[in-house]
Amino acid sequence: MKEAPRPEHADDTRTALSSATIRRAFLDHVFHTQGKLPGHASQNDLYQALAHTVRDRLVQRWISTAEAYLGQPSRTVAYLSAEFLMGPHLGNNLVNLGIFDEVRAAMAALGLDLDQILAQEDEPGLGNGGLGRLAACFMDSLATLEIPALGYGIRYEYGIFQQTIIDGMQVEKTDTWLRNGNPWEIQRSEWAVQVRLGGHSEHYTDDRGHYRVRWVPAKTVVGVPFDSPILGYRVNTVNTLRLWRAEATEAFDFHTFNRGDYLGAVSKKVTSENLTKVLYPNDETQQGKELRLEQQYFFVACSLQDMLRLLAADGMPVTRFHEKFAVQLNDTHPAVGIAELMRLLVDEHDLPWDEAWDITRRAFAYTNHTLLPEALEQWPLPLFGRVLPRHLEIIFEINARFLDEVRIRFFGDESRLARLSLIDERGERHVRMANLACLGSHAINGVAELHSRLMREDVLKDIYAMWPEKFTSITNGVTPRRWLALSNPRLTRLVTQAIGDGWIADLDRLHALEPFAEDAGFRQEWQRARRENKLELVTLIRDATGVTVDPDSMFDVMVKRIHEYKRQHLAVLHIIALYHRIKSDPHAEIVPRTFLFAGKAAPGYHYAKLMIRFITSVADVVNRDPQVRDRLKVVFLPNFNVSYGQRIYPAADLAEQISLAGKEASGTGNMKFAMNGAINIGTMDGANIELREAVGADNFFPFGLTAPEVYALRADGYDPATYYHENAQLRAVIDLIHQGFFSRGDPVLFRPQFDEHLRNDPYLLMADFASYVDCQQHVSAAFSDTPRWQRMSVLSCARSGRFSSDRAIREYCERIWKVQAVPVRLLHRASGAPWHMEEMKERRG
Numbered sequence: 001m002k003e004a005p006r007p008e009h010a011d012d013t014r015t016a017l018s019s020a021t022i023r024r025a026f027l028d029h030v031f032h033t034q035g036k037l038p039g040h041a042s043q044n045d046l047y048q049a050l051a052h053t054v055r056d057r058l059v060q061r062w063i064s065t066a067e068a069y070l071g072q073p074s075r076t077v078a079y080l081s082a083e084f085l086m087g088p089h090l091g092n093n094l095v096n097l098g099i100f101d102e103v104r105a106a107m108a109a110l111g112l113d114l115d116q117i118l119a120q121e122d123e124p125g126l127g128n129g130g131l132g133r134l135a136a137c138f139m140d141s142l143a144t145l146e147i148p149a150l151g152y153g154i155r156y157e158y159g160i161f162q163q164t165i166i167d168g169m170q171v172e173k174t175d176t177w178l179r180n181g182n183p184w185e186i187q188r189s190e191w192a193v194q195v196r197l198g199g200h201s202e203h204y205t206d207d208r209g210h211y212r213v214r215w216v217p218a219k220t221v222v223g224v225p226f227d228s229p230i231l232g233y234r235v236n237t238v239n240t241l242r243l244w245r246a247e248a249t250e251a252f253d254f255h256t257f258n259r260g261d262y263l264g265a266v267s268k269k270v271t272s273e274n275l276t277k278v279l280y281p282n283d284e285t286q287q288g289k290e291l292r293l294e295q296q297y298f299f300v301a302c303s304l305q306d307m308l309r310l311l312a313a314d315g316m317p318v319t320r321f322h323e324k325f326a327v328q329l330n331d332t333h334p335a336v337g338i339a340e341l342m343r344l345l346v347d348e349h350d351l352p353w354d355e356a357w358d359i360t361r362r363a364f365a366y367t368n369h370t371l372l373p374e375a376l377e378q379w380p381l382p383l384f385g386r387v388l389p390r391h392l393e394i395i396f397e398i399n400a401r402f403l404d405e406v407r408i409r410f411f412g413d414e415s416r417l418a419r420l421s422l423i424d425e426r427g428e429r430h431v432r433m434a435n436l437a438c439l440g441s442h443a444i445n446g447v448a449e450l451h452s453r454l455m456r457e458d459v460l461k462d463i464y465a466m467w468p469e470k471f472t473s474i475t476n477g478v479t480p481r482r483w484l485a486l487s488n489p490r491l492t493r494l495v496t497q498a499i500g501d502g503w504i505a506d507l508d509r510l511h512a513l514e515p516f517a518e519d520a521g522f523r524q525e526w527q528r529a530r531r532e533n534k535l536e537l538v539t540l541i542r543d544a545t546g547v548t549v550d551p552d553s554m555f556d557v558m559v560k561r562i563h564e565y566k567r568q569h570l571a572v573l574h575i576i577a578l579y580h581r582i583k584s585d586p587h588a589e590i591v592p593r594t595f596l597f598a599g600k601a602a603p604g605y606h607y608a609k610l611m612i613r614f615i616t617s618v619a620d621v622v623n624r625d626p627q628v629r630d631r632l633k634v635v636f637l638p639n640f641n642v643s644y645g646q647r648i649y650p651a652a653d654l655a656e657q658i659s660l661a662g663k664e665a666s667g668t669g670n671m672k673f674a675m676n677g678a679i680n681i682g683t684m685d686g687a688n689i690e691l692r693e694a695v696g697a698d699n700f701f702p703f704g705l706t707a708p709e710v711y712a713l714r715a716d717g718y719d720p721a722t723y724y725h726e727n728a729q730l731r732a733v734i735d736l737i738h739q740g741f742f743s744r745g746d747p748v749l750f751r752p753q754f755d756e757h758l759r760n761d762p763y764l765l766m767a768d769f770a771s772y773v774d775c776q777q778h779v780s781a782a783f784s785d786t787p788r789w790q791r792m793s794v795l796s797c798a799r800s801g802r803f804s805s806d807r808a809i810r811e812y813c814e815r816i817w818k819v820q821a822v823p824v825r826l827l828h829r830a831s832g833a834p835w836h837m838e839e840m841k842e843r844r845g
Contacts, residue, residue: 006319006500009761011395011770012172014056015056015057015060017057017099017102018100019102019103019105019106019109020051020106020333020843021105022099022106023106023109023110025053025056026050026106026107026110027078027110028277029048029052029053030045030046030049031447032127033048033049033052033267034048034049036068038110040555043117043120043486044114045391046112046117046120047090047117047118047121048180048181048183049196050090050103050107051089051090051121051184052115052183053354053806054090054093054094054097054103054136055183055184055229057097058093058097058229058231058238059229059230060822060826060827060828061229061236061237061238061826062229062238062240063147063827064238064824064825064826064827065237065238065239065824067234067827068824068825069148069401069704069822069824070314071314072148072822073131073820074147074148074819074820074821074822075323075324075325075326075817075818075819076146076148076149076150076324076325076326076816076819077149077150077325077326077328077812077819078149078150078152078303078325078326078327078328078330079132079135079138079139079143079146079150079151079152079330080152080153080299080300080327080329080330080334080337081131081132081135081141081151081152081153081330081331081333081334081623082131082153082154082295082296082299082327082330082331082333082334083126083127083128083132083135083153083279083796084124084126084127084129084132084135084139084151084153084241084243085124085125085127085128085129085132085133085136085328085642086126086136086139086228086241087123087124087133087136087482087640087641087642087645087646088118088121088123088642088643089121089228089537090117090118090121090313091118091486092481092486092795093231094138095233095481095482095485095486096140096144096231096233096234096284097231097569098234100696101816105734109836110793114530115128115836118182122177122178122179122180123160123177123589123641123642123643124158124162124175124177125159125162125175125279125641126154126155126156126159126160126183126243126279127159127160127279128154128280128561128600129561129599129600130369130560130561130666130669131330131331131369132667133478133642133668134330134476134478134668135151135153135330135806136479136705136804137477137478137479137668138324138409138808138809139151139239139241139802139810140230140232140233140325140479140481140482140805140806140811141477141479141805141806142230142232142239143230143231143232143233143235143237143238143239144232144233144237144479144481144505144806145232145233145806145809145810145813145821146232146235146237146241146821146822146823147239147809147813147819147820147821148819148822149239150240150241150242150297151230151240151241151242152238152242152244152300152302152303153242153243153244153245153299154244154279154295154298154299154461155185155223155226155244155245155276155395156174156276156277156278156279156337157178157245157273157276157277157278157574158174158177158203158270158277158278158279158282159175159177159278160176160279160600160641161173161175161600161603162175162316162639163172163211163600163638163639163640164615164638164640165612165636166233166641167697168612168613168616168620169609169613169616170600170601170609170612170613172603176845178644181484181639182787183241184204184228184229185226185227185563186226186227186228186393187224187229188223188224188225188226188227188242188675189224191225191306191309192222192224192247192303193221193222193223193301193302193306194220194221194223194249194731195220195221195222195223195297195298195301195302196215196217196220196222196224197217197218197219197220197294197297197298197387197388198217198218198219198386198387198389199215199216199217199218200215200216200389200452200789200823200843201213201214201215201216201387201389201393202214202215204674205733206817210350210783211617212347212348212350213347213390214347214573215343215347215389215390215395219271219272220249220270220276221246221247221248221250221272221298222246222247222249223244223245223246223298223299224244224245224246224247225242225243225302225306226243226244226245227241227243228240228241228243229241233481233504233505234505235823235824236823236824236825236826237822237823237824238824242303242306244276244298244299244302244303245273245276246272246273246274246275246276246298247269247272247273248269248271248272248273249272253572270845274291275291275294275295275298275435276295276298280292280602281295283604286383288388288798289379289380289383290383290387293336293379293383293387294385295390296333296334296336296388297336297387297388298393298805299334300334300336300337300340301337301340303337303685304335304337304340304341304344305344307321307325308321308322308344309635310324315434315718317346317350318344318349318359319355319359319365321341321345321359322359322360322363322423324361326363326365326816326817326818326819327328327363327364327365328364328365328366328367328812328816328817329364329365329366329367329437329441330367330369330375330843331367331368331369331370331410332366332377332437333432334375334431335377335433335434335436335437335440336388336391336433336436337364338360338364338436338437338439338440338441339388339391339394339395339398339436339440340391341356341360341363341364342356342357342360342394342398343390343391343394345360346394347390353397357398359655361440361441361442361826362402362442363443364440365441365442365443365444365445366435366437366438366440366443366445367444367445367446367447367474368434368437368444368446368447368451368455368460368665369447369458369665369666370453370665371451371454371459371587371662371663371664371665372565372663373459375376376432376433376434377433377434378424378430378431378432378433378458379430379431379433380428380429380430381423381428381429381431382428384431392431393514395422395423395431395436395478395678395812396423397496398422398436398439398440399421399422402420402439403417403420403421406466409466411722412483416462419462420434420435420462420463420466422435422436422439423844424586426734426843427456434460435463438460438463438467438470438680439463441814442470443470443472443816444460444463444470444472445471445472445473445474445815445816446471446473446474446665447473447474447475447476447665447666447687448473448475448476448666448667448686448687448689448690449473449475449685450662450684450686450689450707451473451611451664451665451666452471452472452473453473454662454707456468456470456471459719466600468665472815472816473801474808474811474812474815474816475666475687475690475802475808476666476667476668476671476687476800476802476803476805476808477668477671477803477804477805477806477807477808477809478668478671478672478675478803478805480503480504480507480776480804480806480807481504481673481802481808482642482647482670483649483672483675483676484504484675484676485504485767486646487645487646487647487650487676488649488650488651488676490530490533490650491526491529491530491531491533491650491676491797492504493529494525494526494529495510495513495563495797497515498512498513498522499512499513503801505803505806505813507675507800507801507802507803507806507807508727508802508804508807509799509801509802509803510538510797510798510799510801511798511799512668513794513797513798514794514795514799516794516798516808517790517791517794517795517798518639518791520787523787523790523791523794524790524793526677526790526794527777527786527790527793527819528791530650530677531551531552533650533651533813534551534555534651536550536647536651537553537555537647537648537651537813538648540637540644541596541635544635544637544638545620545635545636545638547623547633547635547830549633550592550594550630550633551669552592553591553593553594553633553678554591554592554593554594554595554653554654554779554780555593555596555651555652555653555654556593556594556595556596556653556654556656557560557595557596557652557653557655557673557678558571558595558596558597558598558599558655558656558658559596559597559599559637559640559644559645559648559655559669560599560667560669561597561599561600561601562600562605562608562609562611562612563599563601563605564607564608564611564762564763565659565660565663565763566659566664567658567659567660568597568599568611568615569611569614569655569750569753569765570658570765570768570769570772571595571597571658572614572615572618573733573765573769574772574773574776575595575622575632575731576616576618576733576736576737576742577631577729577730577732577773578590578593578632579621579622579625579628579632580729580733580736582627582628582631583627583628586627590632590780591780591783591784592630592632592635593629593631593632593635594635595632595633595634595639596635596648596652597634597636598636598637598638598644598648599639599640600636600639600640607753610740610750610753611753612636613749614742614750615634616635616636616752617742617743617749617750618634618742619634619635619636620742621741621742622634622775628671640682643674648694649669649672649673649675649676649678650676651654652673652676652679653678653679653680653703653783653789654679654680654681654779655669655670655673655674655678655680655681656681656682656684657669657670657682657685657686657688658680658681658682658683658703658704658768658772659683659685659686660683660685660704660705660710660763660764660768661683661684661685661687661705661706661707661710662685662706662707663763664685664686664688664712665686666686666687667685667686667687667688667695668687670686670687670691671687671691671800671803672687673799674691674695674797674799674800674803675800675803676797676798677793677794677796677797678793679700679701679702679782679789679792679796680692680695680700680701681700681701681702681775681776681779682700682701682702682703683702683703683704683705683706683768684702684704684707685707687803688700688702690802691800691803694799694800694801694802694803695795695796695799695800696795696799698792699792699795699796699799701775701778701779701782702775703771703774703775704768704771704772705764705766705767705768705771710764713764713767718764718767720757720758720759720760720761720764720765720766721758721759721766723765723766723767723769723770724758727769727770729770729773730766730769730770734754734758737750737751737754738751738754761834775836780781
């Protein structure tokens with residue numbers, strides 16, 4: 001077990017970790033930082049003061065980390081992601097510092113409730129779901145494993161929208177997460193960079209007779225970095241999350257203002273700042289598409305310039321860029337970075353093309369996160385050329401050289417040339433960003449074994465045929481610090497009492513919990529802790545929705561982004577089947593269930609938003625019906641986010657992972673549920689396959705077609721109407737929907753959605769319905785056998801160790817990044833000087 005690092009000097013009072021010192025530092029920040037007397041401080045003042053108290057302790061480690069990294073030989077991981085869904089920082093930092101109990105005691109001594117202060121934090125909504133949450137888990141694990149790393153992304157002024165439900169429909173409201181300030185970030189204006197957009201390129205010969213290209217932009221914006229410290233668990237390492245904000249080169253035009261054009265005087269500022277205003281602007285319009293492309297280019301251009309600055313600070317030439325940085329593309333959003341690095345090396349640093357291309361490919365690696373063809377980003381050629389004219393030329397050159405190689409390798413195979421080209425020539429021409437990411441990277445990985453296999457055999461099969469050695473599989477993981485230690489303190493205490501706390505940094509140690517699954521007394525304590533979690537969720541549900549649910553019912557939970565391929569509507573069909581059964585036979589034996597849904601639909605995704613209305617409409621009928629409401633409850637919890645996840649995962653009994661096999665790349669909710677003792681029901685899709693293998697077949701409920709069976713069924717000619725006609729239960733469910741039973745007699749509202757399922761059914765709801773309903777009967781039988789369910793719950797947690805993000809990061813380090821840990825020794829202030837200056841000079845040179 002690693003001990004929490006403690007200051008070596010007794011006089012280092014500013015950053016000591018004792019409860020008494022924390023209490024004094026907190027009061028000091030209330031007075032000096034917030035400018036309030038304690039008796040007059042608001043809840044936000046108290047939160048800000050405590051956050052700054054904790055940040056002081058992070059900054060000490062942050063500076064120590066920066067010093068440790070100077071001149072060290074290990075590469076630095078540069079993790080490029082359009083999303084970082086970090087969640088609230090304060091509680092996580094208390095866990096990683098190992099001072100949760102000390103801070104609680106300090107607050108209690110002042111008559112304050114730590115939980116109320118924690119609840120005050122505004123959550124940074126800088127991500128849409130799994131992609132951004134994975135990036136956050138990876139940043140936690142990189143620091144915990146003492147790996148030099150920088151996370152690069154966008155500091156969206158407005159994050160993912162706040163979701164409200166009005167008349168059963170999703171309504172989006174602005175997420176003003178910065179309205180009270182962000183105590184965790186430090187603005188680094190001295191490292192601002194300029195980013196060019198639009199315009200044209202000029203080709204010329206320099207005075208040495210070299211062919212050169214100059215980019216003449218239409219506009220220039222400034223990228224300003226904001227740094228947040230990311231602390232590892234019980235180590236001194238604090239890595240940096242660097243997010244970029246767009247600003248105008250000249251925020252205010254004084255002469256325009258004096259002419260009376262007051263709006264024109266600030267127009268450049270407004271236009272420039274639009275770049276980082278909002279996460280994922282609606283790209284249904286041409287303007288939305290253009291803004292989204294500009295966003296993606298903006299943050300990778302800023303980040304690569306920043307890496308070159310760091311390289312120069314280390315005294316290394318640009319030819320060693322790939323030795324200093326391992327640049328990871330988190331999906332295709334940052335893939336334009338490949339063309340940008342080539343531009344910087346060839347145009348700005350005058351490197352020969354072949355040398356620049358070798359550096360670029362050795363620096364970049366690409367993680368693919370999707371099996372959905374429509375999710376593989378493509379940009380219309382005219383749009384791309386208008387926004388990034390020089391990059392389009394570079395992509396054309398990369399493509400021409402690449403296709404020459406393909407022609408030699410696959411002589412006469414013109415169709416393969418068309419598929420591999422970076423330019424999709426069918427209809428309106430597009431730039432294929434996934435092809436660019438694959439071509440410009442030395443490594444390509446999927447995020448679960450099935451996903452990686454389907455990637456090789458289907459989505460990227462032509463790339464795989466070209467370079468099979470590039471491909472590997474690294475199954476996703478989640479951090480146990482946030483998703484168990486922080487979010488589930490009751491279970492954490494119980495597990496730690498049983499096996500010690502070493503599991504928090506080494507989740508494989510949870511295997512030591514397995515024998516306790518046979519201990520009846522332990523199982524009862526386990527169930528008691530989980531029931532208390534459920535009681536907390538009951539309160540949250542009542543406060544958020546007005547619906548009262550039974551804590552002793554089975555909590556059947558599906559929380560994730562709303563999307564047709566995730567098949568929330570299949571879960572609702574099962575609810576209607578149970579409802580129909582009770583209405584047809586009031587004495588039918590039904591295990592009481594609370595069905596909990598949560599998740600956001602993209603604002604422009606009509607069918608996903610209709611799915612939310614479908615869920616809420618069924619909930620309205622079921623919850624009002626006195627004949628079933630003691631046995632079935634349906635809840636849609638609005639505005640799902642990390643904070644709500646921390647309350648939901650510990651309270652779930654059954655977790656729904658029911659995407660159509662072959663559609664979900666990995667999934668990480670299944671891992672969070674398993675760690676917290678929930679049992680997963682799911683298709684053999686994504687990481688469900690590995691999860692079932694890990695927890696044991698007896699502790700996972702599988703159903704549905706496998707990926708090969710899905711392919712075979714479609715190849716044979718899938719007719720969903722056949723299932724409707726042959727399955728009386730399914731027919732009864734669909735007929736109720738068509739009759740308008742769940743839409744206040746309106747037969748039209750949901751008809752388009754389910755008529756489509758009877759005609760086409762792209763995600764095979766009809767084919768998987770019978771298997772799903774049968775599997776749910778097995779779930780009910782298991783839940784009714786309390787000792788069996790308790791045993792399953794303990795084993796689910798005990799065998800979830802392989803799904804730690806620590807394991808995933810170790811695999812990235814070994815297989816792709818080739819980086820080593822750099823332990824950090826804590827620097828301390830000394831009497832008479834702010835730091836040990838002689839020691840720092842020695843370390844620098």
